[in-house]
Amino acid sequence: MKIRQKDCVCEVPQHVAVLGDETTSAAAPRVESGPIAVLPENHDDNTIGGSQVFRDAVIEAGGDLQPLGPDTRGLVWLSYTKSSELGEVLAANPHLTWVQLPWAGVDAYAQVLSELSRPGLVFTSAKGSYAQPVAEHAFGMIFALLRLFPRRIRATSWDAEPKGISLFNKNVVIIGAGGIARELIRQLEPFNTHITVVRRSAGQVPGAASTVTTNRLHKVLPTADVVVVAAALTGETTHLIGAEELALMKPTAVLVNIARGPLVDPDALVEALNAEKIYGAAMDVTQPEPLPDGHPLWTAKNVLITPHMADTPDMTAPLLAERISRNVAAFIAGEQFTGVVDTEAGY
Known part of the structure; x- marks a missing residue:
């Protein structure tokens, strides 16, 4: 065709x-x-x-x-x-x-x-x-955060601190069970990651090691090295990731949002990044959107923002x-x- x-x-x-x-x-x-x-x-x-x-x-x-x-x-x-x-x-x-x-x-x-x-x-x-191009974008964001690309790309002098995390064998939590999640699971397969899918309804997702319902999100966040938000935005999911959820994550964990901006509380995210409560965050979507000049998220630590261009x-x-x-x-x-x-x- x-x-x-x-x-x-x-x-x-x-x-x-x-x-x-x-x-x-x-x-x-x-x-x-x-x-x-x-x-x-x-x-x-x-x-x-x-x-x-x-x-x-x-x-x-x-x-x-x-x-x-x-x-x-x-x-x-x-x-x-x-x-x-x-x-x-x-x-x-x-x-x-x-x-x-x-x-x-x-x-x-x-x-x-x-x-x-x-x-x-x-x-x-x-x-x-649009699952494939969006999952592809999320995949790139995961790598960029773990290898500190946002920090490296902004550097104006040699950064000799040996920091960076490998994706191999890591625990990945994907919030959402649609096409984006399924395609991302396929892309992650060579890295031997352990994937947990969080979804609204019960039922296993092919390729995931485990699938849990949304009411167990707080149980799985502390285990995650990577958290990917790929859920639909509804009244129930607004600020699904807020201060409480970010506090549950490891200081070495990264957050990626390629769904909708209001799924993540921007004020809580800025605070968590600058206090190094998490390792980094990548947002293809923001709240508000477009993200205005001067917003504190632009200058938060190890943050990567793309202007809703996952596809x-x-x-x-x-x-x-x-x-x-x-x-x-x-x-x-x-x-x-x-x-x-x-x-x-x-x-």
Whole structure:
């Protein structure tokens, strides 16, 4: 398959979706199919790329691509920032039966999902689609922290202190059991790490030495050399990692967050880093976001911050196009969607 972007036809990158059990097992009722609209027509989100690739995905999967109208039943929504506009569209078009959202996390649409969910309307997300590039980013962050790259790269004189930690045989705690966690487990395999997955529901995760529920997070944090936050952001998970959790971690442990900024309390993190209660932290997401100039997190000890760039438009466009194609085919055939959103749970 090839993806058309702007004026060229590009080969699909090597990334593929990694599906967790929550991505494929959520039941959704069969819905009435019909024409599909792709909106907003001129979205301003620069993290998705142009919309033509996604329109092509609808057509290539056999969908009837049409402007939004009274016969429209499916909606592919491309904007992350225009959640209020999506709410207006849904309120004005009660005949819609399926909405495809552009990102793995749906926290930006929490109010829309809460207020406008109804029987006969299914929301799907891109969860699992971006797992490989995000896990790849997390993997790099783990190495950078253990080998003190943030400190080394800022140095302006020779730093002869022999510090650095090997990843081999270390205990890794991954919070979240979706595609990112599963892909990261695969990437960590050559290092003989002992992996514990912390998840909301019971059930083993392939490749993990153990899987525990969230209420046992405090039991496993003291054992961790590496903690990776890869969970969905909900009301229950806001500041999941705060002062109490950071105090439970080893002074040689590192923290990586590639999920959502509010999962980690930024004030508690700054204090823990500067007091050397933990070895280091890497954040691809922050609270607030963008992280303003002068924020104390920028200058905290052994911190690495990337500007929500664990994936880029070049990586995500073909992956979202594949998810759209898959769900358009399911929509037409009356089959099970991939990435069904649990509107009550918020992911």
